[in-house]
Amino acid sequence: MRRRKPVPVHNLKVSRKGKVKRRSVLWRMRRAFYLSALAITVGAAGLVWVLGQVELPVDPKVAEPLNQTSFVCAADVQVNCNTSNALAQLHGTEDRVLVTYEQIPAILREAVVSAEDKDFFRHGGVDPAGIARAAVSDLRGSGVRQGGSTITQQYVKQEYLSSEQTATRKIKEAVMAIKLEQQISKKEILTRYLNTVYFGRGAYGVQAASRVWFKHDVEALNGGEAAFLAGLLRNPNGADPYRGPKSLKEAERRRSVVLKAMTTEGYLTDKEMRLFLNVSMDPLDTAVDPTNRFIEPPPKASTLGEEVKGREWGSEYFAEYVRQWLVKEFGSDDVYGGGLKVYTTLDLGMQKAAYDAVTTTLDRDGDPSGSLVAIDDLGQVKAMMGGTDFEHNKVNLATGKAGGGSGRQPGSTFKMFALAEAVREGYSVQSVLPSPSKIEIADPTCLDGEATWKVRGGPGGTSSLVTATKKSINTVYAQLMARLGPDKVLQTAHDMGVTADLQPYCSLVLGGGEVSVLDMAAGYSTLANNGMAKTPIVVTRVEFPDGTVRNYQPTPKQVLTPDQSGLVTYALQQVVAGGTGADANFGRPAAGKTGTTQSNVDGWFVGYTPKLTAAVWMGYPRSSKPMNDVHGIKVQGGTFPAKIWKAFMTAATANFDSGTFPEIADLAAGQTLDVNYGKTGVVAGGSSYNGTTTSTVPPPTTPPSTVPPSSVPPSTVPPSTLPPSTVPPTTMPPGTTVPGGGAGKNPKR
Numbered sequence: 001m002r003r004r005k006p007v008p009v010h011n012l013k014v015s016r017k018g019k020v021k022r023r024s025v026l027w028r029m030r031r032a033f034y035l036s037a038l039a040i041t042v043g044a045a046g047l048v049w050v051l052g053q054v055e056l057p058v059d060p061k062v063a064e065p066l067n068q069t070s071f072v073c074a075a076d077v078q079v080n081c082n083t084s085n086a087l088a089q090l091h092g093t094e095d096r097v098l099v100t101y102e103q104i105p106a107i108l109r110e111a112v113v114s115a116e117d118k119d120f121f122r123h124g125g126v127d128p129a130g131i132a133r134a135a136v137s138d139l140r141g142s143g144v145r146q147g148g149s150t151i152t153q154q155y156v157k158q159e160y161l162s163s164e165q166t167a168t169r170k171i172k173e174a175v176m177a178i179k180l181e182q183q184i185s186k187k188e189i190l191t192r193y194l195n196t197v198y199f200g201r202g203a204y205g206v207q208a209a210s211r212v213w214f215k216h217d218v219e220a221l222n223g224g225e226a227a228f229l230a231g232l233l234r235n236p237n238g239a240d241p242y243r244g245p246k247s248l249k250e251a252e253r254r255r256s257v258v259l260k261a262m263t264t265e266g267y268l269t270d271k272e273m274r275l276f277l278n279v280s281m282d283p284l285d286t287a288v289d290p291t292n293r294f295i296e297p298p299p300k301a302s303t304l305g306e307e308v309k310g311r312e313w314g315s316e317y318f319a320e321y322v323r324q325w326l327v328k329e330f331g332s333d334d335v336y337g338g339g340l341k342v343y344t345t346l347d348l349g350m351q352k353a354a355y356d357a358v359t360t361t362l363d364r365d366g367d368p369s370g371s372l373v374a375i376d377d378l379g380q381v382k383a384m385m386g387g388t389d390f391e392h393n394k395v396n397l398a399t400g401k402a403g404g405g406s407g408r409q410p411g412s413t414f415k416m417f418a419l420a421e422a423v424r425e426g427y428s429v430q431s432v433l434p435s436p437s438k439i440e441i442a443d444p445t446c447l448d449g450e451a452t453w454k455v456r457g458g459p460g461g462t463s464s465l466v467t468a469t470k471k472s473i474n475t476v477y478a479q480l481m482a483r484l485g486p487d488k489v490l491q492t493a494h495d496m497g498v499t500a501d502l503q504p505y506c507s508l509v510l511g512g513g514e515v516s517v518l519d520m521a522a523g524y525s526t527l528a529n530n531g532m533a534k535t536p537i538v539v540t541r542v543e544f545p546d547g548t549v550r551n552y553q554p555t556p557k558q559v560l561t562p563d564q565s566g567l568v569t570y571a572l573q574q575v576v577a578g579g580t581g582a583d584a585n586f587g588r589p590a591a592g593k594t595g596t597t598q599s600n601v602d603g604w605f606v607g608y609t610p611k612l613t614a615a616v617w618m619g620y621p622r623s624s625k626p627m628n629d630v631h632g633i634k635v636q637g638g639t640f641p642a643k644i645w646k647a648f649m650t651a652a653t654a655n656f657d658s659g660t661f662p663e664i665a666d667l668a669a670g671q672t673l674d675v676n677y678g679k680t681g682v683v684a685g686g687s688s689y690n691g692t693t694t695s696t697v698p699p700p701t702t703p704p705s706t707v708p709p710s711s712v713p714p715s716t717v718p719p720s721t722l723p724p725s726t727v728p729p730t731t732m733p734p735g736t737t738v739p740g741g742g743a744g745k746n747p748k749r
Contacts, residue, residue, distance in 0.1 A: 068339030068545065069095050069208065072322055074309065074346045075382070081341040081543075083211055087309045088319040090326070092336035097207040099218055101191040104206060107223050107267070109190060111230035114261040117151040121186055125152045125177035152177040155193040199229060200236030201298055215296045223268055224276035224294070227258040241281045241295055251281055251295075310348045313355040317386030317396045318346050322538050324402075330542075341543040345380035353651035354385040354614075357644045362618065368627055368635070370618040371397035372648060373521040377611045379534030379554030381518070383652070397621060400500065400516030407500055407514030408617060411595025411637060412472045413604045417493040417523065418509045419469060419571060421484050423564045424492060428465075428670030429571050432677040435463040439475040443482040446506035453478070453506060464680050465673075469571040470579035472594060474510055481509040483673060495559045496533050497522030511597050520606045521615035527569050527591070528608040530662070531560030566664050572607070573661070581605060584642035586650045589660050594637030599626040605641035607649075610659030614648055616641045 069091040073081035083089065083097055113120050119127050127150050149157070156176045180189065199209035206229065210218040214225055221229070231254025232239055239251035256277060263273045280287070281294050288294075308316045322344055326335045334340060358370035374383040386396035400407035423429065437460055440452035447453060457474030468476035481489060486504035493502070498520070502513040518536065526533040534554035542550045560568070572591035575581040580594040584607055592607020601624045606615040618641055619627065627635035635641075649658075672678050 067092065067096055067204075067337030069097050070326075070335055070338060070340035070342065072319060072326075072342040072344060074315075074344060074348050075380075075540075076348065078343065081343060083207065084217055087315065087344065087346065088323070090323060090335055090340075091202075092332075095202045095208040095212065096195070096204040097211075098195050098205065098339075099191075099207045101187045103219060104191065104194055105219055105221055105226070108194075108206060108218065108221050108226040108229065110265070110267040111223070111226040111258055111262055112190075112194065112233070113151070114265050114267060115227075115230040115258045116154070116233060118261070118265060120151050120190070123150060125179075125181035126150060126174045149173070150177060151193055152181055152189050155189060155196070156180060159192075159196060197233060198236050199232050200240060213295055222276075223259070223262070223272060224255065224279050227262065227276065228255045228281075228295070230258045231255050240298070242283050242298055248282060255281070310346075310351055311390070313348070313352045314385050314388060314390070315346065315348070315351055316390035317394075317398065318344075318351070318381075318384040318538070320390070320394065321384065321386075321396060321399060321402075325538060326542075339545040342539055343541040343543075344539050345382060345537060346384070347382040350374055350383040350648075350652045351385070353648050354383040355388075357647035357651070358385055358616075358618075359388060361640055361644050361647060362630075364631065367630060368618050368620050368625075369397060370616065370640075370644060371517045372614060372616050372644065373398045373517045374612060374614040374648070374652065375521050375525045375536050376613075377525075377529055379525070379529075379536055379556075380540070381536050381538050382612070383614075383648075384518075384538075395621065397617070398517045400514070400519070402516065402518075407516050407519075408602050408619060409511045409513065409597040410515050410520060411511035411597045411602060411604050412474075412477075413520055413593045413595035413606045413615075413637070414493070414511055414513075414515075415469065415472070415477045415509055416527075416568065416572065416593050416606075417496065417498075418477055418480050418484060418489045419465060420496065420527075420560060420564075420568050421489045421492040422465065422480060422673070423567050423670065424560055425484070425488075426670050427673050428668060428679055429567050430464050430466065430668055430679040430681070431670070431673040432462045432464050432680050433468070433476050433479050433673060434677070435459055435461060435468065435473050435476045437475070439478060441478055441482050441506075443506075445485055446478075446482050448505075453482075455510070462677055462680075466571045466574055469593070470574040472575075472580045477509050478506065480673070481506045492559070493523060495557065496526040497535070511595060511602075517615045517617045520604070520617075521613050524592070524606045524608050524615065525613035526559055527565050527572070528610055528613045529565075530562040531558060531565035533557045533559045562662065563665055563669070566662050567667070567669070569661055570664055570667065576607065580636075580638040581607065581642050583638055584646045584649075586646045588649075588653065588658050590649070591661070592642075592645070594642060596636040599624075600628055600635050601626055603627060603635045603639070603641045604637045605645045607645055609649070609653065610661055611656075612649070612652060612658060614645055614652075616645045616648075618644070 069083075069089050071081045071083065071086040072088040072090065073085060074087045077085050089095070117123075117127070153173050157173050160176065195205040195207075198204055199206070199213070201209075201212045203209040203212040207218045209229055209232075210216060210221055210225075213229070214221070228251065231251070239247055239254050241248040241251050259268065259273045259276055262268045263270060268276075279294050282288075283293060283295070283297070308319050322342065323335070326340070326342065330338070330340070354372040354374060358372055362368060362370050369387070370385070371387075372383065372385040373381065376382050384396075384398050386398040387393055396402070419429070422431075435458040437458050438454065438456045439458070440454050442452050455474050455478040457472075458476065459471065459473065463471070463473055463476055465476070465480070467473070468480075486506050486508055490502055490504045490508060493508075498515060499522075500513065500515045500519055502508060502515070505512055507513075522533075522536045525536075534556050537552050537554050539552050541552065569591045572593055573589075575594065576585050576590050576592050581592050584590065584592055584605055588609060590607055590609050592605060595604030595606070596602070602617065602619045604615070604617050606613075608614070618635065619625075630640065633639060668679065
């Protein structure tokens with residue numbers, strides 16, 4: 001028989017009638033109640049202390065701005081440069097474009113709320129029922145694994161807390177979520193969350209995600225696309241269909257779960273859900289049009305972000321040039337995360353014309369490469385054809401060393417700077433000098449350890465400077481260089497726009513030294529602008545997210561007077577009208593100069609109309625290979641380069657008036673270079689008489705008389721605008737060699 005356990009004395013009491021009774025349960029549990037009450041009091045006090053210590057997230061109005069993608073737009077975009085019209089996008093590790101609540105379509109908001117926090121618009125930041133529901137769901141293993149955190153808690157965690165799994169962090173997360181919901185609206189919280197959360201493929205925020213996964217803006221998302229994005233939130237890198245069958249299956253599962261949740265919540269009908277589920281995600285599905293797949297292929301890694309607009313015409317080289325300029329101007333942080341809107345000078349119509357002019361002329365396997373730069377009368381670079389395969393060769397042939405390569409010898413195109421310096425010093429373009437077939441110059445300024453400077457290339461007899469320019473006569477220009485001095489000619493070249501680091505050798509006048517195609521276009525554009533040099537620009541305006549704007553204009557410098565510039569232009573017009581550059585004549589007023597280096601390694605044509613200048617170079621970028629047999633002919637500046645220039649100009653100026661050059665006030669103005677030969681009225685003809693074909697020119701005993709250039713204030717005439725060109729260029733068939741092209745010697749150093 002079991003014996004009852006004795007009752008402790010302290011649990012007994014004596015009644016008024018003297019009977020011993022057992023005390024009540026409440027009495028017996030009084031200590032436990034006291035301890036519980038104390039614990040609750042202490043816990044409440046602790047919670048109050050925690051609430052007081054945990055700070056709210058920083059107000060975004062005063063917080064550090066989020067990293068945002070920068071956009072670069074071509075000249076056709078003048079306002080609101082954005083993801084839909086950008087030439088290129090620049091971003092670092094975070095590709096983000098901020099959008100407003102109104103820009104986020106309702107279907108995406110509904111998808112995210114259905115997948116992540118269906119009671120989002122009802123709870124106060126923390127959802128106990130949701131935590132319980134998530135726990136049950138996780139135990140059953142159904143659907144997308146849930147953590148019970150609300151959208152507000154997720155936002156707080158990703159922006160202001162670490163991802164450590166500790167009780168302290170969870171308490172902070174909950175407290176901050178509650179306090180945040182007391183300060184800002186649900187719409188603002190959801191907008192911030194969708195602008196910051198990661199969606200895979202480097203995309204932060206819904207706008208960048210929409211572009212990288214579907215190639216359209218967030219406003220255009222449909223239900224199936226919205227469900228896919230919502231399904232990425234828990235594990236954005238594990239559901240890319242392009243990563244293989246396992247990832248494809250996971251992507252399909254997540255989309256299905258979200259679509260079913262949206263249907264349960266009443267955001268979709270059963271019919272709509274089935275329609276979206278039937279859209280194939282498989283990138284290998286042959287029944288799907290490759291150009292209309294549900295998800296786009298992953299973007300290729302590039303410093304330029306997504307694919308560059310106009311890349312089929314080589315615009316990537318221009319975009320990369322702009323990117324490098326921006327980094328130097330603003331620094332990497334602002335360029336890759338500052339949300340800049342960059343408005344450039346590139347005319348995509350002219351870019352296409354430049355690309356087509358080069359590639360349809362040099363269209364055979366093994367052909368040399370070609371490059372073209374065009375600058376308008378405002379000093380804006382309108383086209384930059386720097387190569388044809390940016391993905392495999394990022395060297396920009398148009399920008400020389402700045403583009404990762406090297407400059408090239410300009411050949412006789414450099415003679416223009418000597419002519420400009422002669423006119424600048426007051427000499428007449430009708431001045432006559434001997435033009436023998438070869439000449440030896442003993443002037444010490446042109447010597448390099450040899451007794452004389454030997455130059456070949458002349459018709460014999462004498463020729464005016466105009467004739468020497470028209471026929472690119474080396475022996476005349478060698479004498480001119482010796483008389484003027486290489487220092488002065490080089491300074492004029494720099495003043496007119498050549499930035500290359502060149503040495504003052506006499507051989508410069510025949511093409512010694514290395515320059516870029518951009519340099520030569522800049523130099524000749526000074527003549528198109530009536531003697532006003534304008535530093536070329538590729539960016540006209542940069543806008544910052546805070547509303548700050550920086551505008552850019554070329555730096556003007558009056559190098560020649562309009563009359564002096566007009567005299568040089570007249571001489572260069574003769575080159576196009578019937579000289580070495582006759583194949584560049586496209587039926588409108590134009591001036592220019594051919595250039596061919598020793599052994600036909602480089603071929604050039606640089607020319608201009610009153611409103612547009614273009615420089616063309618061709619050659620083999622990686623070697624000094626002679627171009628002796630290109631389409632059956634030997635390349636000179638007057639052959640392929642002139643034809644490329646003509647093809648480009650024909651297309652580029654098709655839709656606007658390219659203008660006319662000013663009339664020459666006095667063609668005979670200026671002094672003679674040599675009193676023994678004087679001037680001639682035959683300014684663009686042949687040699688004045690037949691003389692010896694070999695001449696030795698001793699050093700001058702007295703320096704030639706010089707007249708300093710007059711000081712001319714900058715022009716106040718407003719520049720004309722250049723409308724965009726959209727007409728495709730004319731394909732030019734290969735021609736024959738034009739006799740008389742100038743071939744410059746390599747420099748002696």
